[in-house]
Amino acid sequence: MRGSIGFLLTILVAFAGCKSKESVVSYTSEPAIIYTTKANYGNNVVVTLNADKSEIVAYPAPKDVYYKGKLAKPTALQDGFWLDNRGIGPNSAFLNITYEEYSKLTQAPSLADLTKMIADKDPFVSIYNLGNRDRFQNEVKEINTLIARGALKKFKQIK
Numbered sequence: 001m002r003g004s005i006g007f008l009l010t011i012l013v014a015f016a017g018c019k020s021k022e023s024v025v026s027y028t029s030e031p032a033i034i035y036t037t038k039a040n041y042g043n044n045v046v047v048t049l050n051a052d053k054s055e056i057v058a059y060p061a062p063k064d065v066y067y068k069g070k071l072a073k074p075t076a077l078q079d080g081f082w083l084d085n086r087g088i089g090p091n092s093a094f095l096n097i098t099y100e101e102y103s104k105l106t107q108a109p110s111l112a113d114l115t116k117m118i119a120d121k122d123p124f125v126s127i128y129n130l131g132n133r134d135r136f137q138n139e140v141k142e143i144n145t146l147i148a149r150g151a152l153k154k155f156k157q158i159k
Contacts, residue, residue, distance in 0.1 A: 032130040033084040037123045044094040045102045046086050053121045056114055062105040071099040078144045090159045093121045127158040
């Protein structure tokens with residue numbers, strides 16, 4: 001019983017601080033992450049680096065570079081923003097290999113080879129978490145509207 005009360009209090013406190021529907025960030029589905037980069041990496045495979053960006057800590061297998069049956073390339077949005085389809089975070093880096101090329105490999109390159117393939121260890125200008133992807137009926141159209149209205153300040157800026 002005590003655990004249930006604590007859980008309910010946590011939920012009430014979380015919702016009490018919310019000012020608008022757009023500011024609620026909950027994770028019942030994949031988050032909608034949008035970002036801008038210093039260069040166009042829209043076709044490049046992403047890896048995750050450690051906190052000091054000195055080594056790769058996560059990378060996909062060639063068969064894992066798909067999202068909903070298509071290559072997991074990000075979706076282009078307006079004003080240079082991209083909608084992530086792979087798992088972007090502040091410690092992500094782009095390789096100098098495209099999704100198409102990587103998906104045709106029979107196995108992932110070694111960590112040493114992947115490290116040599118890093119095109120940019122610090123590619124991001126900004127990253128925003130817009131909350132659950134499933135909150136959008138037409139995510140590209142609705143996110144472009146948020147960008148155009150200058151409404152991104154209502155969301156968590158990761159970088």
